Every structure is written in C-alpha cells, then in structure tokens.
Amino acid sequence: MASPHQPPLALTSGDPAGIGPDVALMAWLRRRAGVPCFYLLGDPAALASRxxxxxxxVPIKEVExxxxRKTYAQALPIVPLAARFDDRPGRPDIANVPGIIESIDRAVTDAFDGRASAVVTCPIAKKVLxxxxxxxxxxxxxxxxxxxIRTGSIARPVMMLAGPELRTVPVTIHIPLAEVPSKLTEQDIVETGRIVAGELEQRFGILRPxxxxxxxxxxxGEEGAMGVEDEKIVRPAVEALIREGIEARGPLPADTLFHGRARKTYDAALCMYHDQALIPAKTLAFDEAVNVTLGLPFIRTSPDHGTAFDIAGSGTAKxxxxxxxxxxxxxxxxRSMA
Known part of the structure; x- marks a missing residue:
C-alpha cells in the first residue's frame, strides 16, 4: 500500500488524442477505491474539455x-505544461508532440528531484512522435x-508485464521473430535476469526471487533436436545466473510454463521474444496487466494498452x-522508501 507520506505519483499526458485523458479522469473518480494520489502533467483546459x-x-485544480496531496480528495490535481493541447479525440496531430515530450521530461525531473515518488505514463503513438x-x-x-543524462551512466531498461497471477519479461522485444535467433545472446539473458531478480527483491519485496x-x-529444443539455441545460448545463461546466486531454472518448454501449477513455482518468467511473454500475460489479465520498466533509477509503470484513437472521447475506454x-x-x- 502506498504511504500517505510519500510524494505523489507523476502521471504523464500521453497522446491527448488518445484515451489517456479519458482513463486519467476515470481513475481519479475511483480515488476512494485505493487509487494512490497522483497529479497529471497536462493542459487543464483540454482535460476539462474532455x-x-x-x-x-471531475473538478480540476492547477497545482504544484x-x-x-492536499487537492486530491476534492479535485484532480493538474500541473500545467507550457505547451497546450487541443481536445480532438481520435485525431492525432504533430502539434501535440512538444507537450507530449514536455510531460515526460518534467515527470522524470520530478522523480529525480523527489517531487514524485514514481512516473506513470499514459500511452503515446510512435508514428505521431x-x-x-x-x-x-x-x-x-x-x-x-x-x-x-541525469546520472552519467547508461541505463539498461527491461520490460516486465505484471499481472495478479503472472509476471513475464521478454529478453528481446520489438524485433521481427525471424531475427530473434540471431539477436538473442547469453549476455542479454544474464543481464536481464540479473536486473529482474534485483528489482523483484528491492521493489516487489520478494526475498529470494x-x-x-x-x-x-x-x-x-529437445537437447538440440529442434534447434541448437537452447543448448548453446539459453542453458549457459541460466547456469551463469545460478553461479551468481540467483535462483533460476531453464530452459523450460514454453507450452507448459504458464498454467496454474507452473506459475506457483516462480516469481517471474524470462521469455525469449515479445509474444512469448505478452500473450500469456495479456490473456490472463488483459485489463489489469501493468507494463513496468525495470533497470531505471526511478519507478516507471504504464497501462498495457495503446492510445486507442478509435474509442478516444467515446466513454467506452476502461x-x-x-x-x-x-x-x-x-x-x-x-517499498523503496521503507
């Protein structure tokens, strides 16, 4: 449970032509159902219009x-951007790009400077950007x-889909499936596993992940009968993680990894490609799964859906x-503050 004494969460605008404004407004309306205090970095006029x-x-109040936290019970706190948005749901516009980027920049700055305890991001559309x-x-x-830039050291972000029953992590992400065997490396698996284990302990409170x-x-791979990658890349990576003191098992057949009994035997599943991780996570908890970025010096989460331009402003977004x-x-x- 979030502490009443920790700084609020910084919520970015996302693309204002999408459902980000819709779900932000709806989330505030459910504040009494355990939604922790957040402020939205956005355009107050555009949000009021939505x-x-x-x-x-939804009363809206401009705040620092x-x-x-003083405002949250009575009104949705908005930290105004210098940029402005037009409320035109379903009509993405490059004129919104400066504000979208400003919202992200300021949320990260607030997290580093202690004004926000975490960054939560509404969806953006890459093509518009x-x-x-x-x-x-x-x-x-x-x-x-x-x-x-802020820390002077290279951050290695790791994507996790976290739901009530399953956490999955793709080692390779947005690359064509045909390229996965040539792009997948032992080092990538080890580095990903190391980050996941560390953050499960630090930020999820799991003593021995x-x-x-x-x-x-x-x-x-059936010991090389169906491809050599599992024996030459995956298994050595698992052995390396074990040598580091991390409790890891594999390579395990993906078709028996995600049923109920199997899920009770691990805290996170490392998957070798995007859909191997996201299909089971979204199948089990499409409306409740959260995209968590591990490996950053601040906490970042986001919903697991996109901008949904086709339903923005319609009232049907969840x-x-x-x-x-x-x-x-x-x-x-x-947990990080404890």
Whole structure:
C-alpha cells in the first residue's frame, strides 16, 4: 500500500488524442477505491474539455506537485505544461508532440528531484512522435536516455508485464521473430535476469526471487533436436545466473510454463521474444496487466494498452489497467522508501 507520506505519483499526458485523458479522469473518480494520489502533467483546459465531452463530474485544480496531496480528495490535481493541447479525440496531430515530450521530461525531473515518488505514463503513438521530429526509438528508450543524462551512466531498461497471477519479461522485444535467433545472446539473458531478480527483491519485496527461463524453441529444443539455441545460448545463461546466486531454472518448454501449477513455482518468467511473454500475460489479465520498466533509477509503470484513437472521447475506454499501474507504482515506491 502506498504511504500517505510519500510524494505523489507523476502521471504523464500521453497522446491527448488518445484515451489517456479519458482513463486519467476515470481513475481519479475511483480515488476512494485505493487509487494512490497522483497529479497529471497536462493542459487543464483540454482535460476539462474532455471531462465535459465524457459527461464526467471531475473538478480540476492547477497545482504544484507539492500541493497535489492536499487537492486530491476534492479535485484532480493538474500541473500545467507550457505547451497546450487541443481536445480532438481520435485525431492525432504533430502539434501535440512538444507537450507530449514536455510531460515526460518534467515527470522524470520530478522523480529525480523527489517531487514524485514514481512516473506513470499514459500511452503515446510512435508514428505521431516520429512525424513530429522525435528521434528516440520509443517511449522506454527515451526514459532510459533521460536517466542516463541525469546520472552519467547508461541505463539498461527491461520490460516486465505484471499481472495478479503472472509476471513475464521478454529478453528481446520489438524485433521481427525471424531475427530473434540471431539477436538473442547469453549476455542479454544474464543481464536481464540479473536486473529482474534485483528489482523483484528491492521493489516487489520478494526475498529470494525465483526465475523461470523459457526455451526459444518448441520443447526447449529437445537437447538440440529442434534447434541448437537452447543448448548453446539459453542453458549457459541460466547456469551463469545460478553461479551468481540467483535462483533460476531453464530452459523450460514454453507450452507448459504458464498454467496454474507452473506459475506457483516462480516469481517471474524470462521469455525469449515479445509474444512469448505478452500473450500469456495479456490473456490472463488483459485489463489489469501493468507494463513496468525495470533497470531505471526511478519507478516507471504504464497501462498495457495503446492510445486507442478509435474509442478516444467515446466513454467506452476502461481505466482498469491505468488504475493497476498507479496502484503498483505506489506499492513499489512505498517499498523503496521503507
């Protein structure tokens, strides 16, 4: 549970043409159901317009981060951006890019300077950012760049999907499936496993984390009968993690790794590619799974869905994943402060 004495959470705007404003407003309306205190870095006028469009009774108050907690019970705290947004749901516009980036920059600054206990990010659309001149490969990579600039050391972000019943981590992420066997390395698996184990202990409160490591090939390669990668890359990585004192098992057949009995035997599953990790996580908890970025010097969570331009402003978006992201960020922050 988030501590009432810890700084509030900083929630970024995301793309204002998407469902970020919708779910932020809805999350505040559920504040009495255990949603920890947060402030939104955004455009107050655009957010008020979205609330009227959705017929949501959400009072809005402009604040500084330090005043968010005093405001939260009566009004949604907004820390205004210098940039402005138009409330045009479903119509992404490169004119919004400066504000989207400003929101991220200021949230990270607030986290480093102690004004925010964690960063929670609403979804962005990469194409809109690229068209607007954004040069980073993606949201997470940009957060890592900001962290590296601030600390002077290179941050290695690791993506985790965390749900009530399962945590999964893809070792390779946004690359074509055909490239995975050539891109996957023993070093990547070891470094990912090391970060996951460390943060499960520090920020999730798990004393001795247990990692299950999925094989790349069907049946984890069957000792080389279905591909050599599991014996040449995955198994040596697992052995290296064990030598470091990390409780790890694998390579394990992915087709028997995610049923109920198997899930009770580990705290996180390391998967070799994107869909191997995300399909079971989203199948079990599509509306409740949270995207957690490990390996950063601050806490970052986000909902596991995208901008959903097609339903923005319609009132049909569900805030469950954002609420789960806010709750998890609050819990992680409380453990880090303990």
């Amino acid at each position: 609330a009227r469009r959705l017929d949501l009774d 981060p330090a005043d968010a 690229y068209d607007g001149g954004f040069r980073s490969p993606g949201h997470t990579e940009y957060l890592a760049e900001l962290a590296s 247990r990692l299950a490591v999925a094989g790349l090939n069907p049946h984890a 805030p469950d994943s954002l609420i789960a992201a806010l709750r998890l960020a609050g819990q992680m922050a409380a």
